[in-house]
Amino acid sequence: MQISEKITDIREIRSQLKEPVGFVPTMGYLHEGHLALVRQAREENESVVVSIFVNPTQFGPREDFRNYPRDTERDLAMLEPLTDVVLLPSPEEIYPEDFDTWVLPGDITERLEGAARPGHFRGVATVVIKLFNIVRPTRAYFGQKDAQQLAVVKKIAADLDMNLQIIACPTLREPDGLAMSSRNSLLTKEQRQEAAVLYRSLARAQELWTRGEKNAGTIRLEMTELIEREPSADISYISIAHPETLKEMLHRVKPPALVSLAVKFGRTRLIDNIVLE
Numbered sequence: 477m478q479i480s481e482k483i484t485d486i487r488e489i490r491s492q493l494k495e496p497v498g499f500v501p502t503m504g505y506l507h508e509g510h511l512a513l514v515r516q517a518r519e520e521n522e523s524v525v526v527s528i529f530v531n532p533t534q535f536g537p538r539e540d541f542r543n544y545p546r547d548t549e550r551d552l553a554m555l556e557p558l559t560d561v562v563l564l565p566s567p568e569e570i571y572p573e574d575f576d577t578w579v580l581p582g583d584i585t586e587r588l589e590g591a592a593r594p595g596h597f598r599g600v601a602t603v604v605i606k607l608f609n610i611v612r613p614t615r616a617y618f619g620q621k622d623a624q625q626l627a628v629v630k631k632i633a634a635d636l637d638m639n640l641q642i643i644a645c646p647t648l649r650e651p652d653g654l655a656m657s658s659r660n661s662l663l664t665k666e667q668r669q670e671a672a673v674l675y676r677s678l679a680r681a682q683e684l685w686t687r688g689e690k691n692a693g694t695i696r697l698e699m700t701e702l703i704e705r706e707p708s709a710d711i712s713y714i715s716i717a718h719p720e721t722l723k724e725m726l727h728r729v730k731p732p733a734l735v736s737l738a739v740k741f742g743r744t745r746l747i748d749n750i751v752l753e
Contacts, residue, residue: 478561479552483610486525486563490612493560494522499613501604504528505545506554509648509656513617514558516645525611526555527563529570534599540743545661563611570606578602581628587722589624589747592712592738597628604629605636613640621647621655623736623749627720647748649675655748667741670706674739677702678750681716681735685752692716692725695735703739712738712745719751 480486490497498517502510517524528551535541548564555562578598584590585597608616618626630642648656653675654668663671677699684695696714703709716725719734729752736749 477552477556477559479564480561481564481566481569483565483569486561486610489561490525490610493525496521496614497523497525497611499607499611499616500524500526501607501616501618502526502528503530503544503658504551505547505658505661506551507656507658509619509621511554511558512648513619513645514555516643517615517617518558520643521615523560524558525561525563525613526559527565527607527611529563529565529603529607531570531599531603532567533571533602534596536593536595539593540659540662543662545658563607570603579605579632581632584624584628584631584722587624587717587724588713588715588736589738597625600625601628601632605632608638608640615641615643617643617645619645619647621657621748623719623734624722627722630720653679655746657746659744659746662744663741667708667744670708671739671741671746673703673706673709674737674746674748677714677737678735678748682750682752685729685733690729692727692729695729699735699737703737706741708741710740712740716752 478489480489498521500513500517514526530544532541579601581597581601590597618629626644633642652672654672680702681695681699699714703711714737716729717723717734719732725733731753733752734749738747
């Protein structure tokens with residue numbers, strides 16, 4: 477496994493990789509969910525590149541960039557048997573002093589995470605395009621847990637005629653249903669127990685839908701009441717929307733429908749979703 481901290485080096489290494497090339501962009505502090513993406517990339521491509529980069533431009537001024545969990549040595553040990561190349565750039569390598577070009581995604585980013593975190597998707601879109609240009613992958617792998625990010629990246633790749641496939645991979649969960657996330661490590665023991673309510677609320681939405689409930693307001697209300705039973709839960713949003721446009725279904729739910737939510741437990745903000753087919 478080769479490790480590169482410089483863009484010039486990764487380009488030289490990339491020119492020698494066997495095609496096709498699978499790419500998994502991460503912010504590190506890897507868990508089994510990340511490794512599932514890497515394993516799928518390994519199965520579907522001759523070469524695999526993984527990036528580890530905590531992107532400062534997608535964090536707001538009051539968000540947890542400094543406290544975001546990091547353990548590069550551990551990450552590299554986990555990637556060793558699965559990965560050909562790890563891109564490990566510094567913020568200064570990605571954003572040099574004279575950097576002043578940004579990608580501004582459109583309407584799809586004005587809802588959900590985009591509304592709650594102004595500027596977030598400008599940072600996501602810019603760094604994703606930079607990484608795509610550096611690595612030049614055949615396929616790039618993203619988890620369904622970050623459903624809006626996935627939709628934004630698909631939209632960017634389509635709108636800009638980028639020559640790669642965006643592969644969506646299922647959300648991996650803990651035994652109690654909580655979606656695997658690097659941020660789970662920031663929860664206290666009590667908050668971690670409470671956070672299991674996120675999946676229970678999504679399962680409740682699925683149950684209501686399966687039983688024939690089509691009223692979006694009714695489904696949101698039952699999810700809200702379930703989550704609010706937990707003392708530290710602070711709901712940012714509960715959404716039922718089209719999975720590609722993210723336009724909200726205000727009244728009747730029509731499949732496919734993305735049921736997504738964001739909830740804070742203390743200072744830690746978690747997201748999750750399911751799709752009603």
